[in-house]
Amino acid sequence: TYNNLGSLAQAQGRYEEAKRYYEDSLKIAKQIGDKEGEAATYNNLGLLAQDQGRYEEAKRYYEDSLKIKKQIGDKEGEATTYNNLGSLAQDQGRYEEAKRYYEDSLKIKKQIGDKQGEARTYNNLGSLAQDQGRYEEAIEFCLKALEIVYHLRHAMLSTVFGNLLALEEKLGKKEFEKLAKKHQPAGYELFKHLLERSASIS
Incomplete structure (x- = not known):
């Protein structure tokens, strides 16, 4: 499909070509009344514009x-679109706006039981808090994400674990441990377990 061809061109950095494919896809979706396809294509156009730093355009598409x-x-x-709007606002340094979008996304993901999506949004909230220097909050969100992705055996585990390692390095082991135990003791025990396991492998 044109959307798939657009995604491929975008991944290869052929942005103008990607945009043409997405616009062709949008035109067809509108002609045949495919609302789902139309929404997906607007989302792809938003991702493309965001990749290129065209933030206002990206926001309109989202x-x-x-x-x-x-x-x-x-x-x-x-x-998903709330998450994308959050990522866009975060890229622009509009942190409070980003937080509202991520929280809107999280609320829906909890309602529909999307555990994978919930973990991704917790990780995004953790990244946002870290950008703002709110490290205590960042630890809490990332540990929540860690607990979910570990039980799902999801590929995102290494990303979340890496974020927590970066936070531990930033704050020092003692401060990190104190804050982690305060907010997510079970998550911290899991983090320690993964740390020991990775040390025994390396």
């Missing part, structure tokens, strides 16, 4: 996508 997803009752898609 908002167009969100509007359709709400109309058709696509809760999972709605949550």
Whole structure:
């Protein structure tokens, strides 16, 4: 499909070509009344614009996508677009706005039981808190993400674990341990277990 060809061109850095494919996809989706396809393509156009640093354009596309997803009752898609809007706001340093979008995404993901999506959003909230120097909050969010991805045996485990290692290095072992035990004691025990396991492998 044009959307897939667009994603491939985008991944290879052929942005103008990607945009043409997405626009062709959007045109067809509108002609045949495929609302789901239309929303997905607006989302892809948003990701493309964000990749290129065209932030206002990206926001318009995401908002167009969100509007359709709400109309058709696509809760999972709605949550994904809130996440994208959060990432966009974070890229621009609009941290409070980013937090609101991530929280909107998290609320929906909990409602629909999307554990993988929930973990991804906790990780995003952790990254956002870290960007703002709110390290205590960052530890709490990342440990919540760690607990979920560990039990899901999800590939995101290494990303979340890496974020926690960076926080431990930033704060020092003692301070990290104190804050982690305060907020997510079970998550901290899991982090320690993974740390010991990685040390025995290396």
